Amino acid sequence: MPNLKNIRITLAQLFSISFLVLIALLGLLFYVLFQTSQASIIQASANLRDDASRELSEKVVSYLNQAKQVEASFQEEIDHRVFDPKDPIALETILFSLLLTNSNLSEISFTYGEKIGYDAHGNILLAPRDRGEMILFRTSSESDSPIDTRFIDQKNGQWVSQLRIRSGQNNLFGTPFSQEQPNSIIDPTTHPTFVTPANAEYANKDLWSDLHWSQVDESLPENERRVELSLQRTVTDAERNFLGVLRVGLSSKQIDTISQFKLIPHDPNDPHIVFITDRSGELVTRLNATDSIRPIDGDLRFSSANAPPQVQLSLKDPSLKIVTDAVPLSQQFDYKGITYLVTYREIEGSQGWILGIVVPQSYYVGSLEVIRNRLLLATTIIMFALSIGGYFVGRSLKGGQAKILRETIKMHNFDFSPSQPRSIFRDVYEILSSLELAKTAMRAMEKYVPIQLVKQLYQSEKEPALGGEVQEVSILFTDIQNFTSFAEKLPVNELAAALGEYLRVMTLVIQNNRQGTIDKYIGDGIMALWNAPTPLPNHPQVACQAVLDCAAALQELFASPQWRNLPPFVTRFGLHKDRVMVGNFGAPDRLNFTAIGNGVNIASRLESLNKHYGTSIIVSENVFEAAKEFFMFRLLDLVAVKGATEGINVYELIGKKGENPGMNETVVKYEQALEAYRNRRFEEAKNLLKEQLRDGPSHTLHDRCTFFLQNPPPPSWDGIYISVTK
Secondary structure, three states, X not given: OOOHHHOOOOHHHHHHHHHHHHHHHHHHHHHHHHHHHHHHHHHHHHHHHHHHHHHHHHHHHHHXXXXXXXXXXXXXXXXXOOXXXXXXXXXXXXXXXXXXXXXXXXXXXXXXXXXXXXXXOOOEEEOOOOOEEEXXXXXXXXXXXXXXXXXXXXXXXXXXXXXXXXXXXXXXXXXXXXXXOHHHOOOHHHOHHHHXXXXXXXXXXXXXXXXXXXXXHOOOOHHHOOEEEEEEEEEEOOOOOEEEEEEEEEEOHHHHHHHHOOOOOOOOOOOOXXXXXXXXXXXXXXXXXXXXXXXXXXXXXXXXXXXXHHHXXXXXXXXXXXXXXXXXXXXXXXXXXXXXXXXXXXXXXXXXXXXXXXXXXXXXHOOHHHHHHHHHHHHHHHHHHHHHHHHHHHHHHHHHHHHHHHHHHHHHOOOOOOXXXXXXXXXXXXXXXXXXXXXXXXXXXXXXXXXXXXXXXXXXXXOOOOEEEEEEEEEEEEEEOOHHHHHHOOOHXXXXXXXXXXXXXXXXXXXXXXOOEEEEEEOOEEEEEEOOOOOOOOHHHHHHHHHHHHHHHHHHHHOOXXXXXXXXXXXXXXXXXXXXXXXXXXXXXXXXXXXXXXXXXXXXXXXXHHHHHOOOEEEEHHHHHHHOOOEEEEEEEEEEOOOOOOOEXXXXXXXXXXXXXXXXXXXXXXXXXXXXXXXXOHHHHHHHHOOOOOOHHHHHHHHHHHHHHHOOOOOOOOOOEEOOOO
């Protein structure tokens, strides 16, 4: 039997067979396409609805976040002592400004009282006096309507309500207060909008109220009352003492506009219907201006009696109870012989609301005939192009052979840049493809192992073997502070893109600019080495500069458009110089170039110590001694890291010498305080630090001195801080 690998065919045979196969494949292709095109189109429509639902969901979230931004702005101004919330004039000014600058707010109120404690159920207990409430509200649902003020407080033991009516113009103090009838006034601190958020369980937490009637419209008939949703949160002073509860009311009119969204903006007959419902199938959005409002379990919902039948069927779908933001749901149902497609997505951060989009299936598959005709035309053009292409076959042979030689020489010189393999001849194409696969593997290897190590083995014609040797290296560990919390708030694809940009910048500085070796990526962290495998005589100094360069490069990244206004990462660094075992470790058929030993553990623990001292860069005494002539350091502490029995001096790397003159006094006072602390002069240490408590290490040492003043250490205490965390 002949060996098929040795069979060679002529070019004429190749072309004949190719055209016969092509015709057969085209027939099969048309058959498969006509059988599967409808499913493909439906899937494409699902992707369109999925993208639209994501966009609309983000709009709703952005709208809800306006209330959070207002509360954050209010708290921030208190934290910076911009105004005194106990001053009615200053309070009214701030609330008026917040309401005036955000047209989506319908009202904003601050209910205050002096906390004296909590009862057994966590309810707040207030002093009998100094309680009250200030409410600023728009007089109608229009964004440019006048803003009135209601101020409720106590006078001579009685509750008094005053109303400032601005009579069609938003002049803050243009009109005086007038007193309202006393028989309708109650203690505002007994209202659920104050009692519930002030409860110990909800302190300093956002507490949303679902759709409800506006509190200031309580005396109006239902057909004149406004629908809103509100956010309540406790407010504290700069020392985090309870001041009161801020309530921000958002008009529901913006949410109603979601139902007017057009997925196909240029199509006046776009049949997509967009709606928002809760998990019980009750409408949150008004689909028609005449939709009636009804209370359900304390919340307001819109009647679906006038909704299109496909929406009514969607509201009865049991799938509403399992829909999430991470996994949107697309499915179909039939109604009177018409098939409808529907997509559901949970609106993250809402009251369990679900955004739905429903459309007749015929809207998408009706254009199948047009797609088929275009496909036939495209196929005819391709066949003609293939015929013309045969003319150029001969010319490609010589170029293919020359390219094989060029690519081989490039690989020999460790140049693995990609090229496109092109040739009409099978053998030439296969060789070029094999070379590209080999280069792809080598490019992949560059991402996993130090390429300099591979190049050394290649040039010395040695096989890598298990084992290593003791060598002095500088070891760096990095980690991102609170990365888990950051990851929970960001979609997976955006998180991967952000982390990729972050690691790209870090790798560029360490590996390309500062001659380091990336040992491994540990989730969001990095382990890097200097002086292995490539010798580097001044590796501690280079490593210190690399850390500072990383911090600077990351700041540039966070300020650049590539970061897309995401919150910046806070990176912690731990750097240590030691003699460790460096080499190839693992199994005989699976090696990993790395470093092992106690020095590696110390570097990792140094990185973790940043959490305790509020610092970003901590180095060991070995690094300090090797680099102190070039960089500014601060002696932080004598620490026994987790797993160690003896203490080591640890230092904060501040910057290059002469670049941070503003830190000199802080460092001097801290090190003086540290000396006093080690000699049990805790009060003296506290006095040295009291003016610089914004400095993380100073704050930590100040707290430790306070503790020891109240709980004196035993006589055997030697000043070593025992770290019990990794």
